[in-house]
């Protein structure tokens with residue numbers, strides 16, 4: 054497995070372009086199945102998760118080409134609504150395929166995506182929503198079969214503003230008979246991007262970005278050309294890295310409106326931030342201040358996907374900070390690794406108590422999941438000495454060449470790819 058080797062301790066500086074949003078592109082790729090024909094999707098980043106989704110769509114019969122940051126997807130050859138179990142296990146976001154395949158074929162078979170490093174990742178809200186739209190669902194031995202001769206609009210309330218459940222229901226309801234309302238909906242920018250994509254295909258959806266979304270079912274959708282929004286989590290990761298290394302960085306192709314909660318926290322920590330259109334400037338000349346309390350929760354509150362990264366900044370701050378994680382139950386796995394670098398952090402069930410230290414020291418650490426891995430890269434950039442981040446493939450799921458991104462900002466970071474030994478070659 055790949056490793057990242059980082060010679061830390063020097064401030065980041067320079068300008069970086071932020072790539073398209075993984076968590077917008079994945080549901081949009083799934084939604085493209087709702088219309089037969091050729092879609093052109095721009096600003097789609099080259100990430101492991103995107104490659105996996107394109108492989109799954111290929112196994113279902115679609116033809117997709119990913120050139121540069123444009124995906125050309127022909128869904129007219131889609132031939133099956135059975136998502137193979139091995140592919141479901143590769144990426145839990147395959148769950149997004151339920152709504153579109155059920156709508157397109159009247160049936161879909163998937164497998165329980167299962168949990169992952171950060172938590173149980175239940176899908177009960179997805180299934181409840183599809184049942185209210187008229188789907189008959191059978192579950193046995195992890196296999197989930199859904200059938201619906203015709204999906205019909207319904208009033209659906211989500212007990213928790215699940216991003217994936219909101220998206221799955223939107224996609225299934227887009228061509229249902231009648232009108233569907235989703236109350237208690239997730240409000241993330243990626244939900245708004247999905248609404249805009251579906252409406253570009255001819256859907257009639259309003260309300261994304263608020264907690265109530267209304268979908269008036271239409272009989273047919275058509276393929277379209279669309280540009281995916283910038284990745285707010287990649288942008289936030291770079292902003293935090295700039296602050297943690299006491300650097301000065303300019304980010305382009307961003308949407309600061311999607312990052313208000315992070316910008317508020319960074320300013321409280323004494324980081325200078327200016328915004329002009331799609332450009333964000335971040336600089337931090339001195340030691341950051343502690344931030345008394347950060348609570349992760351659904352948008353527009355502080356995003357769980359930036360929790361591990363901001364913890365690295367606070368581990369170097371002057372003072373004592375507390376982070377409460379309310380979205381996923383397993384999102385503190387980076388804490389143990391950071392302790393090996395000299396961080397002073399203790400945790401209880403869902404809170405981290407961070408006492409800032411003057412500096413972190415390079416060490417060999419392991420990425421356990423996507424955002425924990427990104428946090429360890431930031432720690433390595435800020436630390437004195439050499440840091441090796443193992444299992445770097447986790448990071449490649451959500452960052453397009455993270456080492457190249459930070460090299461452009463002056464970091465001394467490189468990727469080590471294991472050379473197969475004689476025994477490997479023999480296998």
Ligand code: EPZ
Pocket residue numbers: 075076077079146172173174175176177178179180213214215216217218239357358380381382423424451
């Ligand atoms: C999306 O996951 C993102 N992934 C996650 O980003 C992100 O952390 C999460 O939203 C929260 O913002 C994609 O968009 C591909 P949820 P999703 O459904 O849809 C519980 C990253 O690092 N829940 O809002 O799976 C669930 O257990 C990834 O890019 C149910 O109980 O998130 C969790 O505790 C990580 N029942 C909470 O809701 C359900 O049916 C949030 O889940 C669904 C969810």
